[in-house]
Amino acid sequence: MASTVGDGDAAPTPPSARADPRVARTRNDVLRVALDVLIDEGRDAVTHPHLARVSGYSRATLYNHWPTRAHLVRDAFTLLGDVAHHTPTGDLRSDLIGELSMFRLGMQRHRLDRALAVLADLAVSMPELADLRDHLVVDGERVLRELLSRVLRGPELEAAALMLSGAILHSALMHARLPDDEVIAATVDLVLAGSQVGE
Amino acid sequence: MASTVGDGDAAPTPPSARADPRVARTRNDVLRVALDVLIDEGRDAVTHPHLARVSGYSRATLYNHWPTRAHLVRDAFTLLGDVAHHTPTGDLRSDLIGELSMFRLGMQRHRLDRALAVLADLAVSMPELADLRDHLVVDGERVLRELLSRVLRGPELEAAALMLSGAILHSALMHARLPDDEVIAATVDLVLAGSQVGE
Numbered sequence: 001m002a003s004t005v006g007d008g009d010a011a012p013t014p015p016s017a018r019a020d021p022r023v024a025r026t027r028n029d030v031l032r033v034a035l036d037v038l039i040d041e042g043r044d045a046v047t048h049p050h051l052a053r054v055s056g057y058s059r060a061t062l063y064n065h066w067p068t069r070a071h072l073v074r075d076a077f078t079l080l081g082d083v084a085h086h087t088p089t090g091d092l093r094s095d096l097i098g099e100l101s102m103f104r105l106g107m108q109r110h111r112l113d114r115a116l117a118v119l120a121d122l123a124v125s126m127p128e129l130a131d132l133r134d135h136l137v138v139d140g141e142r143v144l145r146e147l148l149s150r151v152l153r154g155p156e157l158e159a160a161a162l163m164l165s166g167a168i169l170h171s172a173l174m175h176a177r178l179p180d181d182e183v184i185a186a187t188v189d190l191v192l193a194g195s196q197v198g199e
Numbered sequence: 200m201a202s203t204v205g206d207g208d209a210a211p212t213p214p215s216a217r218a219d220p221r222v223a224r225t226r227n228d229v230l231r232v233a234l235d236v237l238i239d240e241g242r243d244a245v246t247h248p249h250l251a252r253v254s255g256y257s258r259a260t261l262y263n264h265w266p267t268r269a270h271l272v273r274d275a276f277t278l279l280g281d282v283a284h285h286t287p288t289g290d291l292r293s294d295l296i297g298e299l300s301m302f303r304l305g306m307q308r309h310r311l312d313r314a315l316a317v318l319a320d321l322a323v324s325m326p327e328l329a330d331l332r333d334h335l336v337v338d339g340e341r342v343l344r345e346l347l348s349r350v351l352r353g354p355e356l357e358a359a360a361l362m363l364s365g366a367i368l369h370s371a372l373m374h375a376r377l378p379d380d381e382v383i384a385a386t387v388d389l390v391l392a393g394s395q396v397g398e
Contacts, residue, residue, distance in 0.1 A: 042324045117319040120372040124313060125241045130375065137373045159366060159385035162378060166365025167358065169373070173319040174336045176329065179361060186358035190393030 027065060027075075030055045034076035039111040043118050046073055070126060073118075077132055080115055085143045092147060096164070096188045099143050103168050104178050113172035141165060151195045160191045226264060226274075229254045233275035238310040242317050245272055269325060272317075276331055279314055284342045291346060295363070295387045298342050302367050303377050312371035340364060350394040359390045 033055040037045050046069060052059040066072040084106060086098035106112040123130040141161055148160050167187045171179045179187070232254040236244050245268060251258040265271040283305060285297035305311040322329040340360055347359050366386045370378045378386070 042320065114320065114323060116373065117316050120316040121241065121313065121320055123375070133373065155381040155385040156389065159382050159389055162366035162370050162382070163362035163386055163389065166369030167361035169369045170365030171361050174315065174332065174368070176322070182354040183358050183361070186354040187362055190355065190358060190362065190390055194389030194393035
């Protein structure tokens with residue numbers, strides 16, 4: 001997904017150049033650093049001079065690939081594209097818990113929560129980031145909604161999808177902590193009991 | 200609450216000056232503009248020159264009150280302090296729906312969702328904003344947790360509080376839309392049915 005989202009018409013590098021593996025490696029190296037800096041130091045720290053120092057590439061190279069900081073930030077977010085999913089086993093309860101645990105793992109390992117907070121903020125003023133956010137959300141919720149659609153539909157399905165994703169996002173962003181296994185299991189059990197399926 | 204949170208030791212204006220109603224009005228005027236700009240244009244737009252233009256106060260006045268942009272942003276968030284709550288009627292289901300509807304109303308009227316996204320991002324690098332966020336969250340969830348504690352406890356109570364707040368936050372930040380009445384009612388009904396209380 002990373003290669004198909006947010007990498008479109010506004011990208012300054014022509015397709016012929018991007019096919020060059022060295023150019024592709026440079027882009028990827030710098031964007032990986034940009035995403036790390038964004039998450040660790042906040043987005044104000046994503047500047048060409050700082051990324052040049054950290055990545056080891058020249059400022060000229062960075063300006064050549066990304067004329068503005070906005071281009072850098074936008075393209076860095078395309079690295080978020082690969083959302084990891086739980087592989088369903090057929091047991092609804094454990095599959096839902098597994099999928100939510102993968103969402104939590106993305107926050108633990110990659111600080112996905114911080115990236116999502118910045119993305120939500122920037123999408124207000126950058127329409128192409130709104131598109132990227134929409135793609136990430138659709139991909140991110142796909143497995144969860146498939147699982148829930150076995151027992152819920154309509155407003156209940158929508159509510160359950162928002163509640164389960166939202167419990168983890170809200171905990172990370174607003175409480176600055178991730179829910180433990182017991183709380184994740186309780187979110188799933190409340191939804192399943194509410195849907196009158198249970199275990 | 201706004202007067203007790205984030206208005207502490209780092210504020211440059213001494214208490215004697217703040218007691219002056221003109222000074223208090225100036226501070227409030229500028230911070231209101233700062234919060235509006237933050238929400239409407241993004242936080243990069245919160246600069247002394249821009250706020251001076253929009254608020255009608257001189258740059259010198261603004262620099263005198265807030266030496267840095269960080270001070271401006273931090274103090275602007277203190278205006279978020281007054282979280283509006285539903286007044287409980289005694290009917291648990293309608294009280295929960297009423298409280299969630301107030302949370303949604305804050306996002307509709309005051310773009311609380313955008314403010315929370317910026318706050319979550321900035322709290323990573325500004326510890327005093329983390330304190331402010333914690334106060335806002337405790338105050339914001341107080342009524343909801345009181346209501347839920349009548350039928351749930353332990354991990355189930357924690358899960359339900361995160362799910363109900365999270366459904367609205369996640370919808371606003373990640374889907375860029377607010378849940379309608381039917382979806383809000385469905386979130387409450389799932390939790391209440393899951394808690395084996397129902398109607």
